[in-house]
Structures are given as structure tokens and as C-alpha cells.
Amino acid sequence: MPAPVDLLQGTLDFLILKTVTWGPMHGFEISRWIKKTTDEALEIEEGALYPALHRMERRGWLEAEWAMTEQNRRAKYYRLTRAGRDRLRAQDGEWRRYVAVVGKIIAAAKG
Secondary structure (H helix, E strand, C coil): CCCCCCCCCCHHHHHHHHHHHHCCEEHHHHHHHHHHHCCCCCCCCHHHHHHHHHHHHHCCCEEEEEEECCCCCEEEEEEECHHHHHHHHHHHHHHHHHHHHHHHHHHCCCC
16 A cells, blocks of 8 residues: 555645546545545545535535435535536646646656
8 A cells, every 4th residue: 555645735626526527425435435546545534525525515616415325324415516517627737737747847857
């Protein structure tokens, strides 16, 4: 298992938006999906996840509704809105540019 990775400022919203493109999920599912997909390198703590979900719901990027989980528990399921898709598209482009630029610096050889 790789060492945990600290999130860069502004990363959490992007990760959540990307995660819910797979369909409506409750908070624990979102956290579990991110952890599983990153081979456990990223673990989103509840203290960061739920304030982010609520903030994104207030901004209109996510919609939420209460439903029952597979374990017959009541949970709030979050779904991407049109505004959320627009935000994700913009952030995706920004992250891809950032990764490409940082990659150039990492790969640079001393001249």
C-alpha cells in the first residue's frame, strides 16, 4: 500500500465532482470510492468531506435527496447538477494543465 498523499488546496471539490459522475452516492460511498480508486493513497476525512458536500450543494453543483442504503440506513445521496458538470469541466482543464506543467518541471534535466 502506498503512503498516504496530502490533498492540495482546492482538490477536494474536483475529486467529489468527478466521483459523482458515476452516479448518485452518499458521503461514505464517495469517500470509499476515492480511497479504493487511489489504491488507498487518498483518504477523505469526514471533517473535510461533509462540509465540502454541503458547500457544493449550496453552490448548486450538487443536488441531494434522502434515501435508504443497501444496509437499510437512511443516507443523503448526492448527484451532479448541470452547474456541477460545468464546474467539473472547467476544473478538469485546469488540473490537466497543472499536471502537464508540473510534469515538465519534474522531468527537466539540469542543463
